[in-house]
Amino acid sequence: MPISNCQGDGWWQGKIQECGYRLTAGREAILEVLSKSEGHLSAEEIYMKVHPRCPSIGLTSVYRTLELLAGLGFVFKFDFGDKRARYELAEGPKGANHHHHLICTKCNRVIDYTDFIDEEIELLNQTEKGLSQKYDFKITNHLIQFYGLCNACNEK
Amino acid sequence: MPISNCQGDGWWQGKIQECGYRLTAGREAILEVLSKSEGHLSAEEIYMKVHPRCPSIGLTSVYRTLELLAGLGFVFKFDFGDKRARYELAEGPKGANHHHHLICTKCNRVIDYTDFIDEEIELLNQTEKGLSQKYDFKITNHLIQFYGLCNACNEK
DNA sequence: CTCCTTTTGGTAATGGTTACCATTATCAAT
């Protein structure tokens, strides 16, 4: 029973417009690319993928849109140690997709994992609560990453 | 009973040389600056602080040394969202000083905290063990950061 | 249609970091 995604493709339309921004062709194309690609895309990779659908778009607009979406919390911006920023959609319409990263410091390979996520989130929530109070700091986000050597790099 | 630190200032000498590297004046000066400054220094800030003691040193050598030290695990390299990398000594001779960061996304202020560190480390160790096995990944390091608004920025 | 604001694309600039290379320092063996 393949659940068609036809009408759901634009779940972000409302979100964007609620915030007082316009849902332009470029922005929609970028969101679509993000939602259909497995994460970790750089700005230029996104630009390349968006271009066929939206040939008039410029790299500048890609950066601008990504910054906008990151500011709204729709997109996370990561630094995996190669020089370019990496972007991924925060989560799908169901709120799923939450994961953390294993990063190889030799080859920059990135592995997503969802194991242990529940325990991590549980602890993080407690920690956030405590830190918020003690330091009068409004926490909106967190970052957890593990660094090391992937199996390929470790064998050398 | 002030414990003199005179002989301890060079606790890293052995470490560096054990790894087959020379303890040059520049490297020592950089390590000294790092150990005497409260963390979060950029390469250029380190360069400025090292310069009086070691006027001949070049910015290139600062970058080179920091990369070397980071590779050896003596120094952590962070990205706090301003464009420059930030460096801090991994830990003092006692192994103390371990902390995580609260980062304000408006003004880039960074707060170190050590609260909850024990629980975090406990969980992280478990997680690391599990992930190492499942993904055949040799974990050497981790990064935890919380993002949000500091009290000053939150009031606006 | 007209006014005003938002959004856009192209180009030039920015700036932290790195590549490069000739020079110098260091250590071991003679």
Place this chain on the structure above:
DNA sequence: ATTGATAATGGTAACCATTACCAAAAGGAG
């Protein structure tokens, strides 16, 4: 000491992802 091989250094130029800038285009309100 002298040599020779290797490690380390400093200055400069290049790199390159990202941003600033600006004039043009698109969209909505009246």
